[in-house]
Structure formats: C-alpha cells, structure tokens
Amino acid sequence: MSEKVLMKGNEALAEAAIRCGCTHFFGYPITPQTELSEYMAKQMPKRGGLYLQAESEIAAINMVLGAASAGVRVMTSSSSPGISLKCEGISYLIGSDLPCVIVNMQRGGPGLGGIQPAQSDYFQATRALGHGDGHAIVLAPATVQEVVNTTTLAFDLADIYRTPVMILGDGALGQMMEPIDFAEVPRRQCPAKDWACTGTGMKRPHNIVNSLYIQPEDLERLVEERFERYAKIEAEEALWEEQNTEDTELVLVAYGITARIAKSAMNMAREKGLKVGLVRPITLWPFPKKPLDKLSATAKRFLCVELSMGQMVEDVRLVVNGRAPVDFFGRTGGMLMTPAELLAQIEERMGK
DSSP states (O other), rough: OOOOOEHHHHHHHHHHHHHOOOOOOEEEETTTTHHHHHHHHHHGGGTEEEOOOOOSHHHHEEEEEEEHHOOOOOEEHHHHHHHHHHHHHHHHHHHHTOOEEHHHHOOOSSTTSSSSSSTTTHHHHHHHHSSSOOOOOOOOOOOOHHHHHHHHHHHHHHHTTTTEEEEEEHHHHOOOOOEGGGGOOOOOOOOOOHHHHTOOOSSSSOOOOOOOOSSHHHHHHHHHHHHHHHHHHHHHHEEEESOOOOOOOOEEEOOOHHHHHHHHHHHHHHHTOEEEEEEEEEEEOOHHHHHHHTTTTOOOOEEEEEESSSSSHHHHHHHTTTOOEEEEEEETTTTTOOOHHHHHHHHHHHHH
C-alpha cells in the first residue's frame, strides 16, 4: 500500500537513489544542493552504502569513474560551478562508456554568481559536458514527485546505454517540499554488467576500462559505435509533456521549475479565451523534436520561457525551422518570472 510523505527535493532525490540501488556517493558541498549530500552522509552508512566527501569536485568525479568501472550504481551531485570542475571527468566517463548519475541543482552564474535558482547551464548540459564527440542523457524534472521518478529512470538509462545521465534541476526544485509516493516509481529492465572490472577468478578474460586510444582508427570506430547508440537513444528515449496543444495558437515551451510557471500562465490565458498550449521537454538531451515539429505546422507562434538569457530557445528554433515565429522570454541571475509577467508576454504576442 502506497503512502505519501512530505520531502524536500534534494532529500527526495537522495532517498530515491538509495532505493533504486545506488551504493556509492562521492560529492563536495555547494549551495543549493548540500542537503542531498547531507542526506547521503546520514543514510548511506546505515543502509550498506558508501558516502565520501571528496577534497574537491575534481576528486569526486574521478572517484565516480573508479566506482562505475567496478559496476556499482554511483552518483555525484553539485551545483553549477562545481559541475564545471567535473567536466573533464565526465568526458572520461563518456569515453569509457561508464554508467553513473550526475545531479546539477543549477544556480545563477557565470562564475560563483549567486545561490538562487537558474537554468543557464542548458548549453553546458546538452552541448559541452566534456571535451570530444559525446553526449550524456539529460533529464529535467519539474516536481518533487518527478524528481523521484526521474532519479530511478536516470540509473536505469545509465545502465541500459552505458552512459552518464545528468539530472538537471535548480535551486527552487531542490529546496521546495512536496508530497511524494515512492511506490509509484516504474523500473526498467537493465542488462548484466559483464564489462565491469570486478576480478576474474580466472574464469574469464580481463576487462579493461579505458578512454585512451593511441591508434586513430580505433578511436574513430569507438566514437562511431557510440553515436549509433546515441541515435537509438534519440529514437526511443525522448520524453515530453503536452497540454492544450490540440487547438493552440501560441505554444509555450518550458522545462523544470519554469514549466510550472508557464502552466499557471497558460491556465490564466485560457480563462481569457486565448488558445495557449504548453510543451514541456523532460529530456533535454535527446531534445523532444517530435511535438514541436508537429505543432509548427499549425501553431501561429512559439514562446520559449527560461531562467536564462536564452539557451533552449536555440533548439526550439532549430526544430521549428522558420515555419512560425519563435520568441523568447526569460529572467536571469537567479530571478524567477511570475505567471502574471508571463501572461503579459503572451497577451502582447497575441495582440491582446
């Protein structure tokens, strides 16, 4: 029998990770995700896992690489400046085909910026998590319940596709408290990790985990094989939510915490008789092109809403490809727009 509990986003994510088999956590404290690390520090030793606060973000991500090589479910978490420090290690994880989960509770930047919520790491997460030709799956929950569901999905996708998966949240989502139900979380079937470095017992050939290939022909072949896997991910794993898109004239596109604001503004617009719909990407990579491609044939306008100076809007424009105007409205520096502010933007663009 399911039972709802009230939890903060950061702590709910940590609990969900433990429940779906995460046994190792390596991290370094930074606001606004520190409660996640604190929860792991308290719970992991009690429940058969390992928590270790590393001496730096760079050390933490390399510890993740070591644990992932041994085939365990492993996670690290940070916020924007800390993720920048982890990017070299993330590239090594991608190049070694290692599954892990990386959490980024975004804050304002560049630099140390501030500690308020932001969405200005979109380009980093979807374009440049590390050097070289590579991707990581990026998931963007919008509620604390979805944080729980997304965490379980992240570990499963990481194991299925042997790739790092990033959960891209923000300070608001990490700090807010909402009722959640752990019994609702679906699971995926994951393959055996017969590639892991676990010792052979003289019963099989040695496994080697490596991202260095001196012969360019070898590296090219491996990168091409990886991109075949990426094509499968793009074809099968893109996730999104649509609301009121059957008759929409203006399509709001927003993810994470901003999608909640957009949903309120959409409802306010509908009450005024304005035909406004919402597409909420849940996977940021792969980006959900299908609903936007379909709507670009009928909608009169798109409005991308972000807590940045405009990053996801570039992906929206690429999909729409000039078939309809794509506008942008955002706040930055840790500021959140209100539903009323967004409604005013909607009315302006619809000539009301």
